[in-house]
Amino acid sequence: MNNTLGQRRIPMPTRYLINLVLVVVSLAVLHYISAAGIISSYYSKILMLVGINIILAVSLNVATGYLGQLPLGHAGFMAVGGYAAGIFLKAMPMPNLNRLPEGTNELAAHLQYNAYLALALVLAGVVAAIFGVIIGVPALRLKGDYLAIITLGFGEIIRVILLNIDDVLGFEFTYGASGLKRIPKAATVTNVFVCVVITCAIIHLVLKSRHGRAVLSIRENEIAAESCGVNTTYYKVMAFTLSAFFAGVAGALYATYVGILQPSTFGFMKSIEILVIVVLGGMGSMLGSVLSATVLTALPQMLLAFDKWRMVLYSLVLIIVMIFKPSGLLGTYDFSLSRVLEKLLNRFGGKKKEVAK
Amino acid sequence: MKIRDEYDSREKILPERDKGSTPVMEAIGLGIDFGGLTAVDDFNLTVGRTEICGLIGPNGAGKTTVFNLLTKVYKPTRGKILLNGQDTAGMNTIQVNRAGIARTFQNIRLFKALSVLDNVLIGMHNHISYNMFTSTLRLPTFWREEKKARERAMELLSIFGMEQHAEEEAGSLPYGAQRRLEIVRALATQPRLLLLDEPAAGMNPSETAELMENIHRIRDEFQIAIMLIEHDMNLVMGICEGIAVLNFGKIIAKGTPAEISSNPVVIEAYLGKKKEG
Numbered sequence: 013m014n015n016t017l018g019q020r021r022i023p024m025p026t027r028y029l030i031n032l033v034l035v036v037v038s039l040a041v042l043h044y045i046s047a048a049g050i051i052s053s054y055y056s057k058i059l060m061l062v063g064i065n066i067i068l069a070v071s072l073n074v075a076t077g078y079l080g081q082l083p084l085g086h087a088g089f090m091a092v093g094g095y096a097a098g099i100f101l102k103a104m105p106m107p108n109l110n111r112l113p114e115g116t117n118e119l120a121a122h123l124q125y126n127a128y129l130a131l132a133l134v135l136a137g138v139v140a141a142i143f144g145v146i147i148g149v150p151a152l153r154l155k156g157d158y159l160a161i162i163t164l165g166f167g168e169i170i171r172v173i174l175l176n177i178d179d180v181l182g183f184e185f186t187y188g189a190s191g192l193k194r195i196p197k198a199a200t201v202t203n204v205f206v207c208v209v210i211t212c213a214i215i216h217l218v219l220k221s222r223h224g225r226a227v228l229s230i231r232e233n234e235i236a237a238e239s240c241g242v243n244t245t246y247y248k249v250m251a252f253t254l255s256a257f258f259a260g261v262a263g264a265l266y267a268t269y270v271g272i273l274q275p276s277t278f279g280f281m282k283s284i285e286i287l288v289i290v291v292l293g294g295m296g297s298m299l300g301s302v303l304s305a306t307v308l309t310a311l312p313q314m315l316l317a318f319d320k321w322r323m324v325l326y327s328l329v330l331i332i333v334m335i336f337k338p339s340g341l342l343g344t345y346d347f348s349l350s351r352v353l354e355k356l357l358n359r360f361g362g363k364k365k366e367v368a369k
Numbered sequence: 370m371k372i373r374d375e376y377d378s379r380e381k382i383l384p385e386r387d388k389g390s391t392p393v394m395e396a397i398g399l400g401i402d403f404g405g406l407t408a409v410d411d412f413n414l415t416v417g418r419t420e421i422c423g424l425i426g427p428n429g430a431g432k433t434t435v436f437n438l439l440t441k442v443y444k445p446t447r448g449k450i451l452l453n454g455q456d457t458a459g460m461n462t463i464q465v466n467r468a469g470i471a472r473t474f475q476n477i478r479l480f481k482a483l484s485v486l487d488n489v490l491i492g493m494h495n496h497i498s499y500n501m502f503t504s505t506l507r508l509p510t511f512w513r514e515e516k517k518a519r520e521r522a523m524e525l526l527s528i529f530g531m532e533q534h535a536e537e538e539a540g541s542l543p544y545g546a547q548r549r550l551e552i553v554r555a556l557a558t559q560p561r562l563l564l565l566d567e568p569a570a571g572m573n574p575s576e577t578a579e580l581m582e583n584i585h586r587i588r589d590e591f592q593i594a595i596m597l598i599e600h601d602m603n604l605v606m607g608i609c610e611g612i613a614v615l616n617f618g619k620i621i622a623k624g625t626p627a628e629i630s631s632n633p634v635v636i637e638a639y640l641g642k643k644k645e646g
Contacts, residue, residue, distance in 0.1 A: 024512070214505060221504035221511070222490070222497045222518075225483075229491045232480035239440060239474075241466035241495045241558055344482060 020357045027350040034349070035209055039202070046201035056201045057269075062309045063204035064265050067211045069289040069301040071258030074215055076287070077296030077344070078224070079251040080231030082160045085147070085167030086259050087282035091174060091275065092143050093136035093260025094267040095186055098195040100132045101268065106196045129198045133207065133264045140260020141253045143170070148252035152245070167283055174275040191274040192267075199269040207265060211258050212298060218254060227251045231296075292333055294340030299347040304340075384610045387417025391454045393469070393562045393594040394439070398448035400618075401438055408434045409618040412448065416562060416611075421588055422596045423609035425629075427638065431618040432598045433475055436564050440472050441465045453561065467495060471560035473551040475567050475598075481540030485531065485550060488539050489522040492557030525553050528590075529583060544571050549580075556587065563587070565597040569604050577601060581608050606630060614638070 022030075046056050072086045106128055107121040147166045154162055174186050186192055218224055226247045229237040237244055267273050293304030311329070315322035333341060383392065392415045399412035409431045416422050424432050437443045439450060441462045450457045452468045460468065471492075480488050490497075497518050504511045526532045529549040534542065539550060548568055555563055568584070569577045581604055588595055599605050605612065606626040614622040614629060616638045622629060629635055 028507070217505045217507065218501065221501075221515075222494055222499070223501055223504065225487055225491050226494055228483060228487070229480050229494075232482060233478045235442070236474065236478035236480065237491070238462040239466060239472055239478075240492045240554065241463050242491065243463055 085163035088167035089259035090263035091278035093263030097264030136264030144256025296344035300342035426615035469561035471555035
């Protein structure tokens with residue numbers, strides 16, 4: 013296929029196929045090395061944290077980078093998702109995979125286990141998305157600083173509710189400050205990264221459509237967007253809800269990763285931490301969020317040896333990036349494998365170029 | 370019924386071919402106050418189905434405010450706007466756009482960081498009908514509709530010969546091209562009335578001449594009405610069939626270019642020091 017300039021184009025289905033194959037292969041490799049014990053449990057823990065932070069960053073990027081708003085309550089949605097999944101999984105009869113009773117079908121037990129986990133993840137996302145709509149409808153009437161403050165407030169409200177709801181309800185639900193304990197530790201490197209891939213894929217697919225263009229148009233110029241007939245309120249809430257959904261999924265993964273949830277984990281600083289990842293990576297760049305989530309999660313762990321200096325270094329990195337590249341490491345650039353392949357094709361296979369239609 | 374009588378007499382200035390069909394837009398007694406300030410008052414105008422109509426007046430006369438009223442960016446304090454004979458009371462900007470009004474802006478409002486093609490595609494937003502489910506799963510409908518939309522967008526871009534810039538960032542285009550892109554984007558919404566706010570601002574005489582030609586062509590090809598605010602008298606006098614002159618928020622004269630340029634009230638308010646007629 014050729015575009016108007018006579019350059020070779022890789023047709024869309026082929027592009028998706030190439031990406032799909034690569035993703036499946038890398039997931040399989042990841043599964044193999046983590047299951048075969050090639051990476052230690054310490055590193056696989058860091059990897060899981062990286063994966064969770066990638067989901068958080070990529071989802072927040074929908075609201076900041078693509079929609080162009082500045083919500084500061086992302087940890088609130090994460091908390092909602094985490095608690096929803098935690099409470100759900102505790103209530104479900106999860107089979108203990110390490111100590112299966114004699115005579116049970118191992119495959120069936122695994123299937124049951126993963127089905128519950130998948131259900132918990134979806135439930136977490138849906139509950140967080142519902143909160144996203146409830147908060148988004150009033151909050152998105154505001155812009156800029158005001159939106160930041162109001163979402164910050166909502167985030168704190170969620171935290172305080174999780175802390176005190178038991179007293180109001182009169183029975184144990186979130187277990188307040190002592191925390192929701194003994195959540196099945198179902199997160200593995202593989203299932204965390206499967207979620208990462210699904211998150212990135214869905215967000216990518218939604219954004220590369222007329223709906224995504226509508227979201228981008230709001231970031232670029234709201235008045236012009238309305239004059240083009242784009243229902244700005246609808247798409248703002250939609251993007252915000254999408255963002256909340258995946259924050260909830262990340263929260264659920266986090267719950268099954270640590271096994272214990274305390275409201276204090278989801279304070280204002282957690283939201284800031286996620287925002288820092290997004291800003292550093294570049295608002296509006298998915299690859300930027302992925303890279304910066306990886307670096308900013310792994311870096312403090314790698315620097316553990318320099319105990320006293322690691323936070324200094326961490327802040328220094330942030331300051332330097334903000335001075336020399338205020339738009340974030342990648343700006344709004346996004347990597348496309350197909351684009352690279354096309355370039356190569358045009359450079360090296362250029363002689364066979366057909367005449368443009 | 371005073372307003373109605375005045376309005377009826379106004380029918381007479383419509384171009385001959387548009388008489389008899391419902392006017393695309395009728396503003397009746399339109400007015401807006403900002404606090405104690407009356408920005409526009411008693412604005413009556415009828416735009417024929419395929420008319421090119423000019424809105425002129427000195428700076429601060431309220432021309433852009435009229436556009437903002439027509440597109441419901443501002444809610445009118447008084448009066449009403451009929452689109453194809455239908456009252457637009459209670460409609461918002463988006464609904465008015467769907468009802469057939471598209472506009473460009475005096476200070477260009479493109480989606481600067483997006484590609485030229487994406488700008489046009491956003492204009493076509495409501496004319497692409499796949500839903501989110503279909504698009505996320507990339508079902509055949511999605512591909513079909515996207516392909517159709519892209520082809521249509523390229524067609525529209527080719528009106529101004531901009532198709533080779535389709536992949537470029539809109540903000541990187543030269544000023545004149547950005548103005549043209551805004552017109553293309555507005556056309557993409559399939560309007561019946563196109564509002565152009567100073568389309569020739571910042572263009573050189575040859576670009577302006579080309580623009581005039583294109584405005585004519587757009588009208589003929591799409592069979593739509595065009596209403597434009599412009600300070601370039603050559604352009605206004607050259608292409609408008611009807612002209613309304615606004616001063617201090619009120620229409621002081623209405624008529625054909627010849628009538629307007631010889632109207633003493635207009636000359637006094639606006640054209641006073643200009644030589645051409």
